[in-house]
Amino acid sequence: MSEKDIEKEISAIKARNKRVETDKAWETSWTRRICIMVLTYAVVVLYSMTISKISNAWLSSLVPVMGFLLSTLSLKLIRGLWEKHR
Numbered sequence: 154m155s156e157k158d159i160e161k162e163i164s165a166i167k168a169r170n171k172r173v174e175t176d177k178a179w180e181t182s183w184t185r186r187i188c189i190m191v192l193t194y195a196v197v198v199l200y201s202m203t204i205s206k207i208s209n210a211w212l213s214s215l216v217p218v219m220g221f222l223l224s225t226l227s228l229k230l231i232r233g234l235w236e237k238h239r
Contacts, residue, residue, distance in 0.1 A: 186225055194218045 179185055197217055201210035 186222065190218045190221060193221060 194214055194217075197214040198210050201207040201214055207213055
């Protein structure tokens with residue numbers, strides 16, 4: 154392998170690592186969580202008001218949103234336990 158090939162390979166690895174780091178940062182970001190929560194809330198409110206005719210749809214639609222938030226917060230703990238026993 155030539156020095157030029159090695160440099161290309163190192164550059165490719167660095168670029169990949171940067172993409173992976175960015176993806177991981179996005180997956181754990183509050184921006185992503187809040188976007189998902191807002192979109193989930195909007196869809197559930199719309200569904201509750203039009204299809205199921207649930208009274209007080211604004212309040213009852215918070216249930217899945219809070220479930221999502223709690224699941225994202227607890228996943229760090231669960232992942233830590235999984236990594237420890239892997």
